[in-house]
Amino acid sequence: MKHDRSLQSSAGRIGSSRPKRSMSVQQALEWAFRVEHAQLELPEPPEPERELGFGFGLEYVLLQRAILGCKVDGGQYKLGSYTHEDAEVIAATVAGIPDSLGGKRMAIRVAELARAGLTPDWMPGAVPRCVPVEVKRNQHGERATTIVVGTERVLSRGKWRTVEVLACPVTFSPHSHQIDAARRDYDAWWKALTWTKDGLIAGHMLREIELSQKLPAAAPWSRFCKTVVRR
Template sequence: MMPARGTRYREMSIQRALEWAFGTEFARVDFDQTDSLDRDIVMGGRDTLSVLADRAILGCKVDGGGSSEPHPDAQSLAAAVKMLPDGYGGRRMAIQIMTLARAGRSPDWIRNSDVRVKPRTWAQNQHGRYAVVEDLPEEKKLIRGRVRRYTPQICPIIYTPDARTIAAARRNYLDWWGALTYIAWTVAHWQFDRIVLTDAMPPMTPWIIPTNPT
């Protein structure tokens, strides 16, 4: 929702707004505090001024880590993050969102270029570290009219990170993306004092490279 006419405001995506709330304003989610008021904020979609009025009366707030109180808009965003339902990751996801926002980062989904091939086993001798090879069954080969016997060798390899680790990282990224979508939907009609949320979202599947149709 747009701030009142004449008010200076900043347009932000939900990701950028959370980075501002947690990274710049030092808002935080504190699960040791009473949840009832924050739940009322999230479920009721109330504006910042009424939120502050109730918080002043009840003496509770979303805790701030800076030398001064976080901006009211930042406190409201933190309240929305705090009340993420379990279906969107609950407290675990709320803490992850806060931590990543403070660092100005997205979850690591592991780029394909980050996957490396390494020898499965290493050994050490007086000359240093080397990859361990394994013998295959003896084979025969015709060389210059004569049959030669030889033992092929291979170096077993591993991919790191492995497919299971990559899948878990990308599942977590999708969960984070879904949680941001839910938060954006939750606060879409809230009356903020200084910010306006845009519809922009981080890419949903950044590991998929679009192909040009032929």
């Protein structure tokens, strides 16, 4: 009887599954590309779809998952190092970002940011300011560069004299277009992360990682603007 109980206990331990690691999608991406060094593979679509510019959807990712599931040990070997199977699945999902969300270009962007452990710079606190185009510095300090924009006749000490009219060329820095572009870039990245998270969760494609619903802040500049207004 003792022998039987020992076998049952041992079998229970062998059959028990390890608890999954909980991560946000951004954490999972950084783990896959930065820690596991997963590679982003962007295969060419079939000829008819290549001409129409179609991207890869979750169907391709599920196919990749099925291929990976056939491996005995999971994961892949690259340059003598082992890449975790879940990391490969995450990379395959990123590679499948559809054209409507930026396609291959966005996939590369997402992977590069994850590999560097960065979030797109949405230029927090940036406000266009009017500044001189050029500033000269000498021992007396800084002085905005001026240019001659015309001449005028003026009466000075009983004589008419011709004097130059000077102006200081100015610009806006950062320009509102720069700020808008940075925030569009962040928003596009955020939507790509949302698609990646939803696809991985819906497809039940990860074996040792459980993705949470947590995402980076959506349009964080709107919250920043409200704080400034309240002050």
